[in-house]
Amino acid sequence: MFDEMQELAGDYDERIRKARENTGLSQEELASELNEKASLVRKLERGDILPSDDVRKKLEKKLGVSLLEATDGDEEWESGSSEGGLTLGDMVKRKD
Template identity: 70%
Template sequence: MFDEMEEVASDYDDRIRNARESAGLSQEELAKEISEKASLVRKLERGAMLPSDSVQKKLEKRLSITLTESSSGDDDWESESGGSGLTLGDMVKRKD
Protein backbone atom coordinates (compact mmCIF):
# COMPACT_ATOMS: atom_id res chain seq x y z
CA MET A 1 0.00 0.00 0.00
CA PHE A 2 2.73 2.46 0.95
CA ASP A 3 5.53 0.92 -1.14
CA GLU A 4 5.45 3.63 -3.80
CA MET A 5 4.41 6.93 -2.26
CA GLU A 6 4.35 10.15 -4.22
CA GLU A 7 5.80 13.13 -2.45
CA VAL A 8 6.39 16.69 -3.56
CA ALA A 9 9.76 16.98 -5.28
CA SER A 10 12.46 18.86 -3.39
CA ASP A 11 12.87 21.23 -6.34
CA TYR A 12 9.15 21.88 -6.84
CA ASP A 13 9.72 25.63 -6.56
CA ASP A 14 12.22 25.65 -9.44
CA ARG A 15 9.96 23.42 -11.54
CA ILE A 16 7.04 25.83 -11.14
CA ARG A 17 9.12 28.96 -11.84
CA ASN A 18 10.91 27.49 -14.86
CA ALA A 19 7.69 26.16 -16.40
CA ARG A 20 5.88 29.45 -15.82
CA GLU A 21 8.69 31.44 -17.40
CA SER A 22 8.90 29.00 -20.33
CA ALA A 23 5.17 29.51 -20.89
CA GLY A 24 5.74 33.26 -20.94
CA LEU A 25 3.45 33.89 -17.98
CA SER A 26 3.83 36.32 -15.11
CA GLN A 27 3.02 35.13 -11.61
CA GLU A 28 -0.19 37.14 -11.75
CA GLU A 29 -1.24 35.62 -15.09
CA LEU A 30 -0.59 32.08 -13.88
CA ALA A 31 -2.50 32.73 -10.67
CA LYS A 32 -5.48 34.04 -12.62
CA GLU A 33 -5.46 31.04 -14.96
CA ILE A 34 -5.55 28.56 -12.08
CA SER A 35 -7.99 30.68 -10.01
CA GLU A 36 -5.54 31.33 -7.18
CA LYS A 37 -3.91 34.42 -5.71
CA ALA A 38 -0.62 35.74 -7.06
CA SER A 39 0.75 35.74 -3.50
CA LEU A 40 0.30 31.95 -3.43
CA VAL A 41 2.30 31.54 -6.64
CA ARG A 42 5.05 33.78 -5.19
CA LYS A 43 5.21 31.69 -2.00
CA LEU A 44 5.36 28.45 -3.97
CA GLU A 45 8.15 29.72 -6.22
CA ARG A 46 10.14 30.84 -3.17
CA GLY A 47 9.66 27.42 -1.59
CA ALA A 48 7.97 29.09 1.38
CA MET A 49 5.07 26.63 1.30
CA LEU A 50 4.08 23.32 -0.25
CA PRO A 51 1.19 23.25 -2.70
CA SER A 52 -2.08 21.72 -1.54
CA ASP A 53 -3.26 18.72 -3.56
CA SER A 54 -5.75 20.81 -5.52
CA VAL A 55 -3.23 23.56 -6.33
CA GLN A 56 -0.64 20.95 -7.27
CA LYS A 57 -3.04 19.36 -9.75
CA LYS A 58 -3.92 22.72 -11.31
CA LEU A 59 -0.26 23.69 -11.69
CA GLU A 60 0.69 20.33 -13.16
CA LYS A 61 -2.15 20.49 -15.67
CA ARG A 62 -1.62 24.13 -16.71
CA LEU A 63 2.19 23.98 -16.88
CA SER A 64 2.47 20.36 -18.10
CA ILE A 65 4.86 19.45 -15.31
CA THR A 66 5.11 16.91 -12.51
CA LEU A 67 5.68 18.17 -8.99
CA THR A 68 6.09 14.76 -7.36
CA GLU A 69 8.72 12.11 -7.22
CA SER A 70 8.33 8.50 -6.16
CA SER A 71 9.81 7.31 -2.93
CA SER A 72 9.94 3.81 -1.60
CA GLY A 73 8.06 3.69 1.68
CA ASP A 74 10.52 1.08 2.99
CA ASP A 75 13.34 3.63 3.17
CA ASP A 76 11.64 5.50 5.98
CA TRP A 77 11.15 2.39 8.06
CA GLU A 78 14.60 0.80 7.95
CA SER A 79 16.33 0.17 11.21
CA GLU A 80 19.42 2.22 11.94
CA SER A 81 20.73 -0.58 14.13
CA GLY A 82 21.39 -2.76 11.10
CA GLY A 83 18.54 -5.15 11.79
CA SER A 84 19.71 -6.41 15.18
CA GLY A 85 16.13 -7.33 16.07
CA LEU A 86 15.90 -4.95 19.02
CA THR A 87 12.67 -3.12 19.67
CA LEU A 88 11.95 0.08 21.54
CA GLY A 89 10.85 -2.06 24.49
CA ASP A 90 14.32 -3.64 24.58
CA MET A 91 15.98 -0.25 24.83
CA VAL A 92 13.71 1.59 27.31
CA LYS A 93 14.23 1.25 31.05
CA ARG A 94 11.13 1.74 33.17
CA LYS A 95 11.12 3.81 36.33
CA ASP A 96 9.00 1.84 38.78
Protein backbone atom coordinates in the same frame (compact mmCIF):
# COMPACT_ATOMS: atom_id res chain seq x y z
CA MET B 1 -1.18 0.71 -0.64
CA PHE B 2 1.92 2.28 0.93
CA ASP B 3 4.43 0.40 -1.23
CA GLU B 4 4.60 3.18 -3.83
CA MET B 5 3.97 6.43 -1.97
CA GLN B 6 4.25 9.75 -3.77
CA GLU B 7 5.61 12.86 -2.14
CA LEU B 8 6.26 16.40 -3.22
CA ALA B 9 9.59 16.84 -5.01
CA GLY B 10 12.25 18.67 -3.05
CA ASP B 11 12.70 21.15 -5.88
CA TYR B 12 8.97 21.76 -6.49
CA ASP B 13 9.51 25.52 -6.20
CA GLU B 14 12.15 25.55 -8.94
CA ARG B 15 10.02 23.28 -11.15
CA ILE B 16 7.07 25.67 -10.87
CA ARG B 17 9.18 28.77 -11.61
CA LYS B 18 11.01 27.24 -14.59
CA ALA B 19 7.82 25.83 -16.11
CA ARG B 20 6.03 29.18 -15.68
CA GLU B 21 8.92 31.05 -17.28
CA ASN B 22 9.03 28.54 -20.17
CA THR B 23 5.34 29.20 -20.88
CA GLY B 24 5.99 32.96 -20.91
CA LEU B 25 3.53 33.67 -18.10
CA SER B 26 4.05 36.15 -15.29
CA GLN B 27 3.21 35.09 -11.75
CA GLU B 28 0.07 37.21 -11.94
CA GLU B 29 -1.03 35.67 -15.25
CA LEU B 30 -0.47 32.12 -13.97
CA ALA B 31 -2.40 32.89 -10.80
CA SER B 32 -5.28 34.32 -12.83
CA GLU B 33 -5.43 31.24 -15.08
CA LEU B 34 -5.42 28.97 -12.01
CA ASN B 35 -8.03 31.12 -10.28
CA GLU B 36 -5.63 31.66 -7.39
CA LYS B 37 -3.93 34.71 -5.86
CA ALA B 38 -0.61 35.94 -7.23
CA SER B 39 0.78 35.93 -3.69
CA LEU B 40 0.22 32.15 -3.59
CA VAL B 41 2.29 31.67 -6.75
CA ARG B 42 5.06 33.90 -5.34
CA LYS B 43 5.15 31.93 -2.06
CA LEU B 44 5.19 28.60 -3.91
CA GLU B 45 8.06 29.71 -6.15
CA ARG B 46 10.06 30.85 -3.12
CA GLY B 47 9.37 27.54 -1.38
CA ASP B 48 7.71 29.35 1.53
CA ILE B 49 4.63 27.10 1.44
CA LEU B 50 3.66 23.70 0.09
CA PRO B 51 0.87 23.49 -2.48
CA SER B 52 -2.38 21.83 -1.49
CA ASP B 53 -3.29 18.78 -3.57
CA ASP B 54 -5.83 20.86 -5.49
CA VAL B 55 -3.34 23.62 -6.33
CA ARG B 56 -0.62 21.05 -7.14
CA LYS B 57 -2.90 19.32 -9.65
CA LYS B 58 -3.86 22.62 -11.27
CA LEU B 59 -0.20 23.62 -11.58
CA GLU B 60 0.79 20.26 -13.03
CA LYS B 61 -2.01 20.39 -15.60
CA LYS B 62 -1.43 24.02 -16.62
CA LEU B 63 2.37 23.88 -16.72
CA GLY B 64 2.77 20.30 -17.93
CA VAL B 65 5.13 19.29 -15.12
CA SER B 66 5.11 16.79 -12.29
CA LEU B 67 5.68 18.11 -8.79
CA LEU B 68 5.83 14.63 -7.26
CA GLU B 69 8.63 12.14 -6.75
CA ALA B 70 7.94 8.43 -6.44
CA THR B 71 9.64 6.70 -3.50
CA ASP B 72 9.51 3.14 -2.29
CA GLY B 73 9.23 4.24 1.33
CA ASP B 74 12.24 2.16 2.46
CA GLU B 75 15.09 4.39 1.40
CA GLU B 76 14.83 6.64 4.47
CA TRP B 77 15.14 3.69 6.82
CA GLU B 78 18.09 1.86 5.28
CA SER B 79 21.18 1.62 7.45
CA GLY B 80 24.64 2.18 6.13
CA SER B 81 25.91 -1.10 7.63
CA SER B 82 24.72 -3.14 4.65
CA GLU B 83 27.03 -1.07 2.47
CA GLY B 84 30.09 -1.96 4.53
CA GLY B 85 30.22 1.37 6.35
CA LEU B 86 31.91 1.77 9.71
CA THR B 87 30.00 1.67 12.95
CA LEU B 88 30.88 3.21 16.30
CA GLY B 89 32.04 -0.23 17.45
CA ASP B 90 34.56 -0.30 14.62
CA MET B 91 36.12 2.96 15.78
CA VAL B 92 36.10 2.66 19.59
CA LYS B 93 38.36 0.41 21.66
CA ARG B 94 37.11 -0.62 25.07
CA LYS B 95 39.25 -0.33 28.17
CA ASP B 96 38.56 -3.25 30.49
